[in-house]
Amino acid sequence: MKKSEISQAQSRAAQILKESGIVLTEEEARNIEVADFGLEQLDVQGLELVTYINTDRYCAKELVLFPRQTCPEHLHPPVGEDPGKMETFRCRRGKVFLYVDGDAAAGSLKAIIPAGSEAYYSVFHEIELHPGEQYTINPGIKHWFQAGDDVAVISEFSSTSRDEYDLFTDPRIIRTPLMEEEA
Amino acid sequence: MKKSEISQAQSRAAQILKESGIVLTEEEARNIEVADFGLEQLDVQGLELVTYINTDRYCAKELVLFPRQTCPEHLHPPVGEDPGKMETFRCRRGKVFLYVDGDAAAGSLKAIIPAGSEAYYSVFHEIELHPGEQYTINPGIKHWFQAGDDVAVISEFSSTSRDEYDLFTDPRIIRTPLMEEEA
Numbered sequence: 001m002k003k004s005e006i007s008q009a010q011s012r013a014a015q016i017l018k019e020s021g022i023v024l025t026e027e028e029a030r031n032i033e034v035a036d037f038g039l040e041q042l043d044v045q046g047l048e049l050v051t052y053i054n055t056d057r058y059c060a061k062e063l064v065l066f067p068r069q070t071c072p073e074h075l076h077p078p079v080g081e082d083p084g085k086m087e088t089f090r091c092r093r094g095k096v097f098l099y100v101d102g103d104a105a106a107g108s109l110k111a112i113i114p115a116g117s118e119a120y121y122s123v124f125h126e127i128e129l130h131p132g133e134q135y136t137i138n139p140g141i142k143h144w145f146q147a148g149d150d151v152a153v154i155s156e157f158s159s160t161s162r163d164e165y166d167l168f169t170d171p172r173i174i175r176t177p178l179m180e181e182e183a
Numbered sequence: 184m185k186k187s188e189i190s191q192a193q194s195r196a197a198q199i200l201k202e203s204g205i206v207l208t209e210e211e212a213r214n215i216e217v218a219d220f221g222l223e224q225l226d227v228q229g230l231e232l233v234t235y236i237n238t239d240r241y242c243a244k245e246l247v248l249f250p251r252q253t254c255p256e257h258l259h260p261p262v263g264e265d266p267g268k269m270e271t272f273r274c275r276r277g278k279v280f281l282y283v284d285g286d287a288a289a290g291s292l293k294a295i296i297p298a299g300s301e302a303y304y305s306v307f308h309e310i311e312l313h314p315g316e317q318y319t320i321n322p323g324i325k326h327w328f329q330a331g332d333d334v335a336v337i338s339e340f341s342s343t344s345r346d347e348y349d350l351f352t353d354p355r356i357i358r359t360p361l362m363e364e365e366a
Contacts, residue, residue: 023275023314052271053271053319057240057342058242060271060338086238086241088236092205133208157235157236157340159240159241
């Protein structure tokens, strides 16, 4: 990603959080993580994150999604003695279509699978989250999620985050480095 | 606490969260925890809580404080193999005066120690939190906190909560039951 694209996405995410009543420090706003997963189509497959705290016991983040932006399918594997990240997504704003392993609903998906990446989306048990609603994903469960036609904000409460171990279905994906300082 | 006092505090806390842009489900709003710690002076020493999730790995809550309301001094001890609760307080709204074990600031405290309970406040290292600011408290560290002259909202991210094991400095305090359904 170009540095200008990163900083534009940071400003946009900061503005969305501000409008949602979520206050960041200036340093946090400056350091919003912009992840395009190496796919170079940030608005389609990407995610903006603020990590408030990540200790060896727990983690808390805000996730921002632009309209129809998708966090690609992945799972959190065991890492050493850690059985893998367990996470709770709480929708704060907008609408989120979350997909996990399990029975697919009859009819068409509410999410739009990113064109050209269809092969890398394989779980279709649909959960629709509105503000105030939440869902907990156990370790090892494949999942992906997409905002509705408007922006979405999700609070993520979880065990320790070790993003560099995440396993993505799409082999083209590079999760780290999340943001190339030199780009 | 009388049932009417509990439901009044629940409504007030729900309103504060709503004004802060924090959306609760109806069920969450109905079940807001009102803790007076058995001291029967809720507005002076008390706390309102929404627990979003509490697993054996992590926990997330919103805490609401009325103006100058104080959560009394306590610590989180080890429980079995758990080294004790570690928690991060993130101020979302208002001003929070947090006190932990450590050097006291010179001059007077910004908080007002609840009259008649002076003997049960013993740690005075002062941290002032504004919206967007946060502080992490390690297990076993005595702490207490108070809102400023306005209401305050704090997001608490932590390891597993086992409130019933909390050790309060004030021996009169009963942490559980948090809310007597029959009261």
